[in-house]
Amino acid sequence: MYTPTVLTIAGFDPYAGAGIQVDSKVIHQLDGYAFSISTSSTAQNSTGVKMTKAIDIDIFESQLEAILSDIQIDAIKIGMLYNKEIINIICKMIKKYNLTNIILDTVLVSSSGKDLLQKDAIKFMVEELFPLSNLITPNIPECNYLLKSNYQGDINEIKTIASGLFDLGANTVLIKGGHSNDQDYATDYLVDKNNNITPYKSKRINTNHTHGTGCVLSSAIATNLAKGYDLSLAIKNSKKFLSDKLEKSSSLKLNYKNKNLTRKEPFIF
Numbered sequence: 429m430y431t432p433t434v435l436t437i438a439g440f441d442p443y444a445g446a447g448i449q450v451d452s453k454v455i456h457q458l459d460g461y462a463f464s465i466s467t468s469s470t471a472q473n474s475t476g477v478k479m480t481k482a483i484d485i486d487i488f489e490s491q492l493e494a495i496l497s498d499i500q501i502d503a504i505k506i507g508m509l510y511n512k513e514i515i516n517i518i519c520k521m522i523k524k525y526n527l528t529n530i531i532l533d534t535v536l537v538s539s540s541g542k543d544l545l546q547k548d549a550i551k552f553m554v555e556e557l558f559p560l561s562n563l564i565t566p567n568i569p570e571c572n573y574l575l576k577s578n579y580q581g582d583i584n585e586i587k588t589i590a591s592g593l594f595d596l597g598a599n600t601v602l603i604k605g606g607h608s609n610d611q612d613y614a615t616d617y618l619v620d621k622n623n624n625i626t627p628y629k630s631k632r633i634n635t636n637h638t639h640g641t642g643c644v645l646s647s648a649i650a651t652n653l654a655k656g657y658d659l660s661l662a663i664k665n666s667k668k669f670l671s672d673k674l675e676k677s678s679s680l681k682l683n684y685k686n687k688n689l690t691r692k693e694p695f696i697f
């Protein structure tokens with residue numbers, strides 16, 4: 429039986445709520461084979477990111493070369509990139525190996541405020557990696573950062589946000605509504621260059637198990653593409669996968685030492 433192959437290139441989160449750890453869980457659960465290469469290492473827990481460090485660039489390049497020279501990869505999810513050198517190597521490899529089905533989750537800053545991509549690398553990511561990615565998946569704060577704007581994520585703003593992202597070099601965009609001020613629904617909007625807008629609406633789920641939602645969604649989309657679904661169905665399936673996980677996750681109880689802290693908890697798998 430053919431196993432769809434998905435490569436995640438992202439940060440390492442030892443808490444396993446985000447980054448290559450959670451991506452691998454998603455890919456596995458959706459019946460793909462997960463390859464993972466870490467751009468960086470983080471120290472973090474349910475209270476936030478404490479420290480980040482880039483991976484050695486030579487081992488990063490060598491790992492990519494080892495995987496890509498050996499295996500046909502059906503889809504790639506790219507998350508936390510950390511710095512320009514990492515981005516540069518990824519762009520080189522995408523071209524060298526003619527890679528496709530590339531989903532770029534435009535991770536910029538952690539919820540706790542730590543930079544996950546160095547400020548001087550954001551422009552580089554936009555200029556070099558946006559044009560090579562089939563889909564980017566920014567949330568509203570990321571759209572605002574990239575466009576130097578202050579959108580709230582209302583439907584009437586979506587066309588303008590998307591055209592700003594196309595001007596920056598994006599091919600197709602999924603503008604995620606998790607941070608919008610709609611109290612009842614989280615609606616994501618897929619917009620293509622012909623200005624077709626497809627909404628993906630799901631009930632807003634009140635939970636603090638939101639650590640890594642963007643990672644789960646983007647790696648699910650990559651896996652669905654690897655399985656041969658078209659982009660629209662890949663997103664629909666992935667959104668449902670995410671909602672189901674959010675729904676179930678409240679029953680995950682880790683034994684926290686200090687019960688009184690505000691936390692962002694991971695998903696249950």
Ligand code: PXL
Binds near residue numbers: 439508544643
């Ligand atoms: O969800 C953003 C994100 C992505 N990747 C890694 C992270 C985080 C947030 O903390 O740590 C590795």
